[in-house]
Amino acid sequence: MNPREFFINPADYGLPTRDELVAYRIWDNHFHGFAARNPIEQYERNNFFVERMGIERSIAQEVGGTLEKPFDPYPYDAEILKILERDKDRLSGRTPIDPGYPDESCAKIEKWIRNGPCIGIKYLGSAINGVRCDHPNNDPIMRLAAELGVHAYVHTWLKVGGTPRLPGGDNGESESTPMDLAKLAQRFPEVPLICGHSGGDWELGVRAVRPHKNIFLEFAGSDPHSGMVEYAIRELGADRLVWGGHGPSRSYATELGKVLDADISTGDRMKILGGNLRRITAPFFRKKGMRIEI
Amino acid sequence: MKPIDRREFLKSSLLGGTAISISDPRLLAAQTAAVSAPIASSSETPGIIDTNVNLFDWPFRALKYRDTKALAAKLRNHGIVEAWAGSFGALFAKDMGGVNGRLADECLEHGQGFLIPFGSVNLAWPDWEEDVRRCHEVHKMPGIRIYPGYQPFDLDHPGMERLVKMISERGLVLQVVFGMEDPRVHHPIIRVGSVTLSPLLKASRNTPNAKIQLLHFSGAIRGGDLSSFTEQTNIVMELSRLEGNGAIGRMIGSIEGLPSARVPVERILFGSHAPFFPVETAILKLVESPLNAEQLQAIMQGNARRLLSRV
Numbered sequence: 001m002n003p004r005e006f007f008i009n010p011a012d013y014g015l016p017t018r019d020e021l022v023a024y025r026i027w028d029n030h031f032h033g034f035a036a037r038n039p040i041e042q043y044e045r046n047n048f049f050v051e052r053m054g055i056e057r058s059i060a061q062e063v064g065g066t067l068e069k070p071f072d073p074y075p076y077d078a079e080i081l082k083i084l085e086r087d088k089d090r091l092s093g094r095t096p097i098d099p100g101y102p103d104e105s106c107a108k109i110e111k112w113i114r115n116g117p118c119i120g121i122k123y124l125g126s127a128i129n130g131v132r133c134d135h136p137n138n139d140p141i142m143r144l145a146a147e148l149g150v151h152a153y154v155h156t157w158l159k160v161g162g163t164p165r166l167p168g169g170d171n172g173e174s175e176s177t178p179m180d181l182a183k184l185a186q187r188f189p190e191v192p193l194i195c196g197h198s199g200g201d202w203e204l205g206v207r208a209v210r211p212h213k214n215i216f217l218e219f220a221g222s223d224p225h226s227g228m229v230e231y232a233i234r235e236l237g238a239d240r241l242v243w244g245g246h247g248p249s250r251s252y253a254t255e256l257g258k259v260l261d262a263d264i265s266t267g268d269r270m271k272i273l274g275g276n277l278r279r280i281t282a283p284f285f286r287k288k289g290m291r292i293e294i
Numbered sequence: 295m296k297p298i299d300r301r302e303f304l305k306s307s308l309l310g311g312t313a314i315s316i317s318d319p320r321l322l323a324a325q326t327a328a329v330s331a332p333i334a335s336s337s338e339t340p341g342i343i344d345t346n347v348n349l350f351d352w353p354f355r356a357l358k359y360r361d362t363k364a365l366a367a368k369l370r371n372h373g374i375v376e377a378w379a380g381s382f383g384a385l386f387a388k389d390m391g392g393v394n395g396r397l398a399d400e401c402l403e404h405g406q407g408f409l410i411p412f413g414s415v416n417l418a419w420p421d422w423e424e425d426v427r428r429c430h431e432v433h434k435m436p437g438i439r440i441y442p443g444y445q446p447f448d449l450d451h452p453g454m455e456r457l458v459k460m461i462s463e464r465g466l467v468l469q470v471v472f473g474m475e476d477p478r479v480h481h482p483i484i485r486v487g488s489v490t491l492s493p494l495l496k497a498s499r500n501t502p503n504a505k506i507q508l509l510h511f512s513g514a515i516r517g518g519d520l521s522s523f524t525e526q527t528n529i530v531m532e533l534s535r536l537e538g539n540g541a542i543g544r545m546i547g548s549i550e551g552l553p554s555a556r557v558p559v560e561r562i563l564f565g566s567h568a569p570f571f572p573v574e575t576a577i578l579k580l581v582e583s584p585l586n587a588e589q590l591q592a593i594m595q596g597n598a599r600r601l602l603s604r605v
Contacts, residue, residue, distance in 0.1 A: 001548075001550075001584040001586075003584075005584075006581065007585060007586055007587045007590055008580055008581055008585075008590055009339070010577070010578075010581050012339035012373060013339070013342070013372050013373040013577050014371050014372040014373065014574075015372070015574060015577055015578060015581070045551065045552075046539060048540075048584075049539040049540055049582060052581075052582060052584075053581075053582060157478070158479070159478045159479075160477075160478060160479065160480050160481075160482050164482075165482045166482055167479070167482065169482075170478070200476075200478060200479055201478075201479040203355070222476065222479075223475060223476045223479075223571070224571050224572055225355075225475075225570065225571065225572075226357060226358045226359060226569055226570065226571060226572045227355075227357060227358035230358070245539075247538070247539040248538055248539040248540075249537070249538055250537055250538065250539075251536075251537055251538055251539050251540070251541055251579060251582060252539060252578070252582055253575055253578035253579040253581070253582040254537060254575050254578075254579075256574070256575075256578055257571070257572040257575025257578055258572065258575075260572065260574040260578075261358070261572030261574055261575075
C-alpha cells in the first residue's frame with residue numbers, strides 16, 4: 001500500500017487529514033528509528049509511517065553509538081551518517097552521552113555535535129554507574145552545551161516502588177527523575193533542557209519542573225491520558241511543551257492523540273507539535289548553515 | 295482517498311451474528327443496537343463500535359470526560375455509533391449490585407441504544423453468581439466485564455471456569471480487562487496484581503462456545519499461548535493497548551516485509567479505553583496502519599457485531 005493511500009477519511013471521524021497534519025509542521029522530538037538489530041532496515045521501513053502521518057522532521061535519539069553502549073563505535077555509524085546527509089531535510093540527530101563519564105561525554109559532543117551532524121545531546125536512561133543528571137559530573141557537559149548553544153534531552157521517569165513505596169522509588173540507579181533535572185536546570189538556566197517522557201508520571205513531572213523556565217516538557221513514550229496536555233498548558237504554558245513520537249516502538253497515533261485530545265487553539269497545537277522544538281534548535285541549525293523557518 | 299462503500303460495509307457487518315431477544319421495550323430501546331441501523335451515523339460514513347469505555351469517576355484523577363453526557367457527545371463526534379460501557383466503580387467496590395444498577399441507569403439516561411452496559415462481577419466476593427444473574431435477568435445486559443488484578447483475583451481463580459460456563463449458557467459476552475494504566479505510574483497506595491492469560495485459554499477451550507474478549511491487552515502472547523489463542527479458542531481482543539507504528543497492521547500481517555499475522559483480523563475489535571485514553575488515539579491507529587476497506591469494516595464494527603448481534 002502506498003503511504004498516502006487511505007481507505008478511511010480521518011475528517012469523517014473528527015480527526016485531521018494527512019494534509020492537515022502536514023500543515024501542523026510536526027517535528028518528532030523522540031525518534032528511535034536506529035534502535036534495532038538492523039537499524040538501517042528499520043529506519044527505511046519506518047519512513048512509510050513518517051510519510052503516512054505527515055511528520056516533517058524526526059530527531060533520532062541515537063546517532064554515534066547506541067543507548068546501551070554510547071561510547072563504543074557502532075558498526076552502522078557510517079551508514080547512519082550517509083542517511084543523515086541524504087535525508088537532511090527531514091532527519092536530525094542527537095548523540096547519546098553518559099555523565100558517569102564526563103570526559104568521554106564531552107569528547108563525543110565535540111565529535112558529533114561541534115564537528116559532526118548532531119544538533120543535541122541525549123542523556124541515557126539506563127547508565128550503570130549511578131550518576132544521574134544532577135551529579136556534579138554534569139557540569140562540564142552543561143558548560144560545553146552552553147558554549148555551543150545546544151540543548152540536552154534528558155530521559156526522566158518516576159517509576160513507583162521502593163520502601164516506602166513512592167514515585168521514582170523503582171527508578172534505575174542512574175535513571176533521572178524530573179526532580180533531578182530541576183536541580184540541573186537551576187545550575188544551568190542558560191541551557192535548554194527537555195524533560196523526556198514528562199517524567200512518565202506527568203502530573204508529578206509537571207510539578208517538579210514548573211519553576212524552571214529552561215525546562216521543556218516532552219510528551220512521548222508514555223501512555224496517552226486524556227487531559228494531560230491541557231493540564232501541562234495550564235501549569236507551564238504552551239511554549240514549554242514539545243511532542244515526540246517515540247517510534248517505532250510507540251505509535252504516532254498514540255502520541256498524536258495526546259495533543260489532538262486537547263481543546264486548544266491551532267496556534268498552541270502547532271507550538272507543541274513542532275514550533276517550540278524549532279525555536280529551541282533553530283539557532284544551532286543556523287550555526288550549521290541550515291535555516292529553519294520557525 | 296478510497297472511502298469505504300457504505301452499502302457493502304453495512305452488508306458485511308451484519309453477516310454471521312447470532313441473535314438474542316429482549317422483551318422489555320425500555321431496556322430494548324436503551325441497550326439494543328438495532329440491527330436495522332447498526333452503523334447509522336450523522337454522515338454517510340460507517341460508524342464505529344467502541345467495545346471499551348468506562349463510565350463514572352476514575353479514582354485517582356478527575357478525567358476530562360468523566361461526565362457521561364459529555365463522554366457520549368465526544369464519542370459521537372468521532373463517529374462512534376455504539377459504546378460498550380463498564381464502570382470504574384467496579385474496580386474497588388464490594389457492592390457490585392449497586393455498581394451494576396447505577397451503570398444500567400446511567401446508560402439508559404444518557405445513551406439510549408448507544409451506551410451498552412457491561413456489568414461486573416468480582417470472583418473474590420461471595421455469591422458473585424447472583425451478580426451475573428442480575429446483570430443478565432434484571433438489567434438485561436449483554437455481557438460481563440471483569441477487572442482481574444484490580445479486583446483481587448487472577449484468571450486462575452477457581453471460579454473462572456464456572457464464570458465462563460455461566461456466560462456461555464446465558465449467551466453473554468465476557469470481557470476480561472488486562473490493565474487500566476501503566477503500572478509504573480500507579481498511585482503508590484495500590485498494588486495491582488498481574489493477569490495471566492493461560493488459565494483463560496484453558497477455560498475457553500473447555501467451553502468452546504463462550505464469547506470472550508480481551509480488553510486493553512497488549513497482544514504480547516508467548517509461543518504456546520499464541521497458537522492456543524489462535525487455533526484453539528475464539529477469543530477476540532480490542533486494539534487500545536496495541537502499540538508501535540502500524541501496530542494493527544503488524545498484528546494482522548498487513549505490513550509488507552514483516553512476519554505474517556499473529557492474530558487474524560477477525561479477532562480484532564475497536565476499543566478506545568476512553569475516557570482514560572483519548573478516543574482520538576484509537577481511531578488514529580486505524581488511519582496509521584495500512585488497512586484495506588474489508589479490514590477496516592471488520593475492525594470498526596463487523597467483528598463486534600458478530601460477537602454481539604441483537605434484535
